[in-house]
Amino acid sequence: MQTARDSGAPRAGAAPWLLAAPALLLFCGLLLVPLLLTAVLSFHAFDGSQGVLATYTLANYAEVLGDSYYHEIFLRTAGMALAVTVLCVVLGVPETIILSRMKSPWRSLFLIVILGPLLISVVVRTLGWAILLGNNGLLNNALQALGIVSEPVKLVFTMTGVIIGLTHVLVPFMVISVWATLQKLDPQIEHAARSLGAPPFAVFRRVVLPQLLPGVLSGSIIVFALAASAFATPALLGGRRLKVAATAAYDEFLNTLNWPLGATVAVLLLIANIAIIVGCNRWIERRFRSVFEA
Template sequence: MATLDDARAGAAPWLLSAPALLLFSGLLLIPLLLTLALSFHVFSDTQGTLPAYTLRNYLEVVTDPYYGAIFGRTAVLALAVTLLCVVLGVPETIVLARMRRPWQSFCLLVVLGPLLISVVVRTLGWQILLGNNGILNNALLALHITSEPIRLVFTMTGVVIALTHVLVPFMVMSVWATLQKLDSQVEWAGRSLGGSPWRVFRRVVLPQILPGVLSGSIIVFALSASAFATPALIGGRRLKVVATAAYDEFLGTLNWPLGATIAVLLLIANVAIVMGCSRLAERRLKHIFD
């Protein structure tokens, strides 16, 4: 009887999670597997996708400098956006955590409010702000800071600015969740023992919020590396990233196998980088807390 009861107890979590696993498989795993299978198909300019298999698509993407430059540009974009989100989001969250109500709730709503708006609408708003005749350039010209409009649309700088605005709330939410578990008495204890504000922050506060910073960085990096709408609208046709390159192959040249190959390689690179950073972060955090 004990063995039967143990078996039932062990199977209970799987039975309870079975509906969610089936839904997850149907909505995510099956499309990914179909995309992976599509990436091995042969493509003909005259006949389209053929029922034959080849590794040529992967060899073309891996060996072609054109795609290498696109993947490199995407990596630089993701790193720049992640760094900016850390620099802006972490201090912002710390200030928010130390505000008093109702100002804290109001400011947090302002920070997270953009998540309620479509990313396309926000990106179009940045197009208006950053354009040659936009609000930003008109203000700079009116203040005589510049003599001619600064070109920000269709540049990497403009894409980084717009993506940072889109993804900063994710960093804020990650750090906010960690700060809610932080005991303020520990910080005051450090101050009472003669530590300066900067030393207390570096030795007491920062190690405790690092898990939130690292998890937020992973989320921001993954989302910025796979972003499509913002690079497509702000970067334009010439400033291609991996997502827009895959889109062009699917709907521009109709080379679905090559587009699927680009998408699969982006997923592999994203997963490898995220898992590598997670492992490294776990080791560093274990070293800090030990």
């Protein structure tokens, strides 16, 4: 009898790789190759009159890592991403729990309302927030009409306005992550805990929250990564002076034309993003595990 090896048929162990090969090639071509080229570009030297040089150097990394100007930019970026992540957790998790307990058709209606911002361009949404938060915008006009403030509150071109805009943009990602986890929960477990006399807060802390934790963590990772690398919202609501890492890299690429320095900022942003996400993910998992087992 002719074996699979003799007939030229692929072995069973190779089948998954063959099936995943098109997607893997697409992933490498659209993501890994550009990232690799950007990393290589970051090691090139730059001259103001000659442009990008063929020589390699570590001067770009030394400049970014040793300049307090870039330290401030990266710290501002991390603080912005952390604030947006916390707000998305505070707003998105209760919102998803309430949404999951609604009855049809209200559940579908409010789910569409929550996910509706994803159907609109991020630039259009950000411009809408710029109009809403402006000195003559609806929010300031309402505050002045109610007598809460005597003069307009400056929200555009401030970090507060950027955080508000990014939170509105990224809350749906938290809702989607937590919603996917909620669909796997068995409501009978919560009912059983209540029937045994557990108070509502204890039921939420010991039964519901541990099961929601994977969705919250995955949503936090998505939100933090998107907030740290966001460009349109910080550029439009933050302006030219309130720079974050993405807008700083943009300025180096298109304004000063120092592509190696812009690539260096982008690579360091990627490395910092990965390090913070992985480190926080492991720390939170250990922290919550010790709390829930106590």
